[in-house]
Structure formats: C-alpha cells, structure tokens
Amino acid sequence: MSEPHTRPAQLIPSAPLRPGDTIGICAPSMAHAARYPRRRERALAHLRELGYQVRGSSNWLRDTGHTAGTAAERAADLHELYVDPEVRVIMTSIGGHNANQLLDLLDYDLIRAHPKPLVGYSDTSALLLAIWQRTRAGVVQGPQLLPQWGEYGGCHPDTLRSFRQTLGDEKPIGRMTFPTERVIEFLPWDEADDRPRERLVADAPRVHVQGRATGHLVAANLETLLSLAGTPYWPDLDGAILLLESTTTDLAPLTARLTQLRQMGVLNRLAGLGLGRFAAPDFDRSDDLAELIAQETAGFGGPLVTGLPIGHTDPMLCIPFGARATLAAVDTACEFTVLDSAVTA
Structure with a gap:
C-alpha cells in the first residue's frame, strides 16, 4: 500500500539529557513513592x-489516600519542575488512575515556554496526551521511577538503552531493536524484591495486517486514552x-474498548496501529x-501489529x-x- 501524506508534528525542540543533568x-x-521507601531510594541511587x-x-512524597496530594498540589509540582532551569527531563514516579484531574489545572502556556520532555506511562498517558496536544512540547512514553529504575540490580539494559x-x-x-527478553514475574515491593526477577524469552511482534506506513507517533494506555474521549484533550490522530497498550487480558472489556475506537472513527484516521504486549x-x-482484532479492525488498511514492548512491560x-x-x-x-x-524533531 502507498504511504499516506502526514502532517508535520511541529514539535518544540528540547535539549538532550546528558550525564550530570538533572x-x-x-x-x-x-x-x-511515599509507601515504598526502599524501592524509591534504590531507584534514586540507581x-x-x-x-x-x-x-x-515539593509534594511528591505526600500520601493522601489514592493520590499523592491534592490535584492542585500535583499540578503545582509539574509547574515547579517545568520552570526549574536545572531540570532537563521530568519523570513520573508511577501511574495510577487520577492524573487526568490535573488537566484542567495545568498552565499550558507556561509549559510551552519551558519545554522539556515529560516521561511516563500508564495513566500518565493523560498528561502526555494533553501536553502534546496543547503545546507540542516533547513527551515520551517511557520508564517510571519505581517500576523500572527501582528494579533490583537496576533498570533492564534494553530499557536503559532506549x-x-x-x-x-x-x-x-533509527530502527528500533525489539528486546529478546521479557520479565513478568511479580515480587512484592519492599518485601520480596531483593533479587533479580526471572527473565523469559520474548516473542517477536505479531503481524495482523500487512503494510507499510509513515506517520507521527502517539502512544497511550488504551483505557486512559478513552477516558479523554469527548474532552478538549483528545489528541489529533x-x-x-x-501505539496502544492495555493492562487487561479479559476479552469482554478489551472488546468494548476496541469497539469504541472503531465507532469513534479513530481507525479511519490512522496510518498504522500497534498494540503492546499483554501481561x-x-x-x-x-x-x-487474533479473532478479536480481526473483528474490531475489519477493513483497516494497516499495518497492524501486536506484541510491541511498550507500556506495562519490561x-x-x-x-x-x-x-x-x-x-x-x-x-x-x-x-x-x-x-x-x-x-x-
């Protein structure tokens, strides 16, 4: 198939992260981050x-129940790091469910005036999508402090390399090298995470629809992306x-979410679609x-692959x-x- 015409992303350039940078x-x-101090300190030391x-x-170690501080405090923390001239990259500690509370509180003009990459995944996708859509400042779906950098023995070499x-x-x-390993073993943090987790051989990505396409990258947790439907923060696709990833392997909710994407007309606008590894x-x-994807993406011009090493995977x-x-x-x-x-870019 021919490669579709793609609109320039118009990203705001940012400075590269070098050793010695903050x-x-x-x-x-x-x-x-407040509840697992051993994991936290190991990640910072790494x-x-x-x-x-x-x-x-200022508030990253607050514990107010299901969130690390009020929405206003968490938004203020992002502003604090964006305006700090010594901070080169902003990294989230972990995901959750309520990052979308911050979207109405963020000063997008301030972020645009102090562009620097924000890195995270899971429900941090809400911040990545909104900031990219509103500012074109750089955002990256990538490792978070506790899950990846807090690993016993350090971050996996393939994650660190990327x-x-x-x-x-x-x-x-350039060409991405797909890791040949994957880690799925769970060790409770600050209780049993005192040894390396078992590493398994990883399967290569699986092709569902053949094709070749060029376009600008957008990545998200599927559930978090759909939580932005009907809001001003839905991305230009x-x-x-x-590239989407999900934490569920339950066919019923996964079917519902892919059906929603199809009914919204999202698939008709994409150059290509990839799904991340499942648990x-x-x-x-x-x-x-395979049957679910064939059913809910019928007629998609592709390419379409699954099993990409993105999001909730190591x-x-x-x-x-x-x-x-x-x-x-x-x-x-x-x-x-x-x-x-x-x-x-």
Whole structure:
C-alpha cells in the first residue's frame, strides 16, 4: 500500500539529557513513592550511579489516600519542575488512575515556554496526551521511577538503552531493536524484591495486517486514552502511528474498548496501529486475541501489529510523541523505524 501524506508534528525542540543533568521527579497520581521507601531510594541511587542528578518536586512524597496530594498540589509540582532551569527531563514516579484531574489545572502556556520532555506511562498517558496536544512540547512514553529504575540490580539494559537513545541523542533514533527478553514475574515491593526477577524469552511482534506506513507517533494506555474521549484533550490522530497498550487480558472489556475506537472513527484516521504486549504471553499468541482484532479492525488498511514492548512491560521501548516513524509489517516480520531525533524533531 502507498504511504499516506502526514502532517508535520511541529514539535518544540528540547535539549538532550546528558550525564550530570538533572531529572525532576513528580507523583501526578498514586502515592507509592511515599509507601515504598526502599524501592524509591534504590531507584534514586540507581539514577545517580548512571550520572544523573535527581530532584523531587515539593509534594511528591505526600500520601493522601489514592493520590499523592491534592490535584492542585500535583499540578503545582509539574509547574515547579517545568520552570526549574536545572531540570532537563521530568519523570513520573508511577501511574495510577487520577492524573487526568490535573488537566484542567495545568498552565499550558507556561509549559510551552519551558519545554522539556515529560516521561511516563500508564495513566500518565493523560498528561502526555494533553501536553502534546496543547503545546507540542516533547513527551515520551517511557520508564517510571519505581517500576523500572527501582528494579533490583537496576533498570533492564534494553530499557536503559532506549531511554538514553531517545532522551540523550540528537541523531535520528533509527530502527528500533525489539528486546529478546521479557520479565513478568511479580515480587512484592519492599518485601520480596531483593533479587533479580526471572527473565523469559520474548516473542517477536505479531503481524495482523500487512503494510507499510509513515506517520507521527502517539502512544497511550488504551483505557486512559478513552477516558479523554469527548474532552478538549483528545489528541489529533490524523495520519498517526498509534501505539496502544492495555493492562487487561479479559476479552469482554478489551472488546468494548476496541469497539469504541472503531465507532469513534479513530481507525479511519490512522496510518498504522500497534498494540503492546499483554501481561500473559499466551494471550499475545492466542487465537482469541487474533479473532478479536480481526473483528474490531475489519477493513483497516494497516499495518497492524501486536506484541510491541511498550507500556506495562519490561523491558520497554521509549516512544517520543510527534516524531516521524515508519511501521512496516511484511509477512510475519515487523520493523519499526523512528526517523527523527526525539529532542530535535
């Protein structure tokens, strides 16, 4: 199939992250940074060992139940890190459910005036999508402090490699290398996470619709993306390569969400579509998933692949919003190439 015409993303350039630079940490949703001190301190120490300075925002260790502070306090923390001249990149501590509370409270003019990458995933997707849509300042779906940097023995090498390449390199990112490992073992934080988790062999991404397309990247947690439907923060997806991941392997809610995307007309506007790995490797390879995708994306011009290492998976690739990328799916092989530098796109 021919490659569709794509609109320039018009990203605001930002400075690359170098050793010695400062990473600012905030907690826009859950209060786990306060509740798991051993995990938190191990993550901060690991970032410092890698050569970065680390600075927490004023309220990131608050614990007010299901959130780390009020919505106003969490929004103020983001503003604090954006205007701090020493902070080069902002990283979220963990996801949750309530980052969308901040969207009406953010000063998008302030963020546009102090552009720097915001990195996270899960319900941090709400912030990534809204800030990208309103400002075109750089945002990256990528590792968070507690889940990835707090791992025993340090962040997985493949995640670290993608983080450094995406946030620290002014050259085009180029062809992404899919990790050959995956980690799904769960060890309770601050109780049993005192050894490396078991590493398994990872399957390659699975091709559902063949094709080749170039477009600008947008990535999100599926549930969080759909929570923005009907709001001013829904992203411009015309000509996009949309990469989605979900935490459920329950066919009923997953069917409902893909049906909603189809009924909203989202699939008609995309250049390409990719789904991330699910929690269970058997589900990734299952006929049930293949049948569901065929049913709810019937007529999609593709390419369409599943099993991408993004979002709730270890290791993970970093996905820079707005960067031009090519997704190619031929026979059973998938190639994913980012044509821009994330910081200068």
